[in-house]
Amino acid sequence: PPTADPLGPANRLVLAPGLLGGTIASSSGRLSVGGKSPLTGGIKESNVGGLPGAALARLGVTALVVEGQAASGQWFTLEVTPAGVGLLDATHLVGQTIYETVARLRSGRSRRTAVLAIGPAGEMRLSAAAIGVTDLDGVPARHAARGGLGAVMGAKGLKAIVVDDSGSDPVPLADAGLFRQTTRRFAQALREHPSTGKSLPVYGTSVLVNVINELGGLPTRNFRSGVFEKAEHISGEALHDLIVARGGQTTHPCMPGCVIRCSNVFPDENGKEQTRGFEYESIVLLGANCGIGDLDVIARMNHLCDEYGLDTIETGDTLAVAMEAGLADFGDGERAIALIEEIGAGTPLGRVLGHGAAVTGRVFGVSHVPVVKGQGLSAYDPRALKGTGVTYATSPMGADHTAGNALPGTVLPGVGRLDTTQREHQVDLSRYLQKLAVIFDSVGLCWFTRGPILADNSLLLDMLKGRLGREFSMDDLWTMGRETLRRELAFNRAAGFGPQDDRLPDFFLTEPLPPRGLTFDIGDDELRETLAGLD
Known part of the structure; x- marks a missing residue:
């Protein structure tokens, strides 16, 4: 309840x-x-x-x-x-x-x-x-x-x-022929798409490092800058080349049957596996956001988080807040590793850090804390990616890019591609993406598959028909997305959240982001319109 x-x-x-x-x-x-x-x-x-x-x-x-x-x-x-x-x-x-x-x-x-x-x-x-x-x-x-x-x-x-599903029967299919035919079409569409067939299988999610850095939205030193001077050293291209040189795996599926294979296995300098699933969010928030530009150091931090069971996004935000408080210098990778080890050991300091960026900021008197509803922001500065900023502010989930991430090149139906640094239509884009994210979560598909499906809705609709035996329309799925968001908002309202909680920290509104001088200039009244009528 x-x-x-x-x-x-x-x-x-x-x-x-x-x-x-x-x-x-x-x-x-x-x-x-x-x-x-x-x-x-x-x-x-x-x-x-x-x-x-x-x-x-x-x-x-x-x-x-x-x-x-x-x-x-x-x-x-x-x-x-x-x-x-x-x-x-x-x-x-x-x-x-x-x-x-x-x-x-x-x-x-x-x-x-x-x-x-x-x-x-x-x-x-x-x-x-x-x-x-x-x-x-x-x-x-x-x-x-x-x-x-x-x-x-x-x-x-x-x-x-x-x-352990050993001995279980296959999932029943209402129309096996239709389902298999459509899954073949779907796999081929994924292989032919520029994102899922080319960039992600080669460079993984960290292909975004250079993209977001060039946009001026890469969180750097506790969201103080949108450009990291060592971005090329931690980019998807650098990661790919280092993995190849060391004999690791530049491509790896995270689940059965995935043709995208955007994950990886990252070895150390001796060729021994150091970490895997080394993704954009972890690399940027443990790296650039902490002023660290060494992939080996970031990989050690990533693996420690995996061992102890820590969210790398929240941990990266927390470490940067701790650095702002003077517990470490930005760029000091060894000290950052030591702080993660404090969390794993359960020391008093480690327990403070382990409760996240908001708690760490309160304990050490830091006001420059990038959180919404107590949760640390993902690796996109909302001053440069304003649609994502709207999602951070208004999603029932708190600051979570997976609830509706408006990356460069995202198309808003009826409008086209938006400039992520401009405020126009960003509320509409976030609303659209939040409903879309619910649909993909509900059917169990990876968010990265949206490109081919948005280009050809029949891929998703025919798979659902073949699996479940009933006709679905996109209107049915949009209704499901709206209803799910309505229930999530109702839960949060009953838990004590109100419109005053649907906003970014003040510094995103008042502090221009170097080097482009951007601020988040979408007002509270506009933010309230994002999911208006659903609660």
Whole structure:
């Protein structure tokens, strides 16, 4: 319920695959993890790839809902198999990192066994705690990271969830012929699209580093600048070349059947895997936002976050606020690593940092804190990407780009491509993208697949018809998007949020962003129009 304590027994932890989950459709295995966020105090959906979404769908699970709370000191693993659901004692796993936990739980099991686990951050119920999720290789390098849902899992006494679909039947298809024919068309469209067929498979999500830096919107030194002088050193091109030189994998799927393969495996200078799933958000917020321009240092930071179970976005924002407070110098990678280790060790300082940027700012008297509804901003400065800024301000999720990210080149139907640095039509664009993001989350498709689907709606509509046996129109899906947003807004209003919470921190409005001197100039009245009528 909206008034529940996020870390109390009344809060629910929900894991739901999408409508296309468990099928052979490319990029359809996304999993939505939800609950009331301890970071924002509102509704939260954190979306993740990996194995569990498809595995739950193959087991016929529409949603796995965890209620109640274990007694103090009790820890469990929740196991989901074709035989049913059960709780197993997990006290022997307490204190272990996510990687250690997953290794023990997967030992002797099927290669298809999926695991979701928390690390020390989740056990300590820190608000920046993430849930680690296994990929195709059984490595927990995917994360339901935003909103502190790892703390919700920890508060329930769940150290891990194991999903083993061995022996399960395939997902039933109402029209197998139509479905298979459409999934082939869909895969081909993804391969032919400039984004999903060319840039993302080669450079991954970090292809955006140079793009956003050239736009003047790359968060640098706690959002003090939009350009990082070492951007080329941490760009997708630099990452690609370094991985190739060291014999790593520049392309890697995060879930079964994905033809985009935008993930990666990043080795150290000796060729040993150092981290994987090394993405744009992590690289920019742990890197440029902290003044750090060394991919090896950022990779160590990224891996520590994965071990402890920390959201790299919130952690990058928090470290930059800590640097602003004088706890480290911008650019001091070793000190940044030491601060992350403090979080993992649960020291008093580490616990402050582990509760995120807003708490860290309050404790150390820093006012320049990039958060909305208590959640740190993603790696796009809203003064240069104003549509994304509208989403940060108005989304029920808080400052979360996955709720509707308005990147350069995004098309607003009926208007065309917008200049992200100009205010015109940005409210309309954010409204459109927020509804669209809900649709993609609901069907279980990766957001990156939207290009081919928006160009040919029949790809999505025919897959849904082949899977479920009923006709869908785009109007049906837009209605679903609006209704979902309406319910999320109603939850937040009942939890105590009002229009006064739907805004960016003042410094985005008043401090011009170097080098272009941009400010976020979309007023409160306009922001209130974004989702007007839905609540």
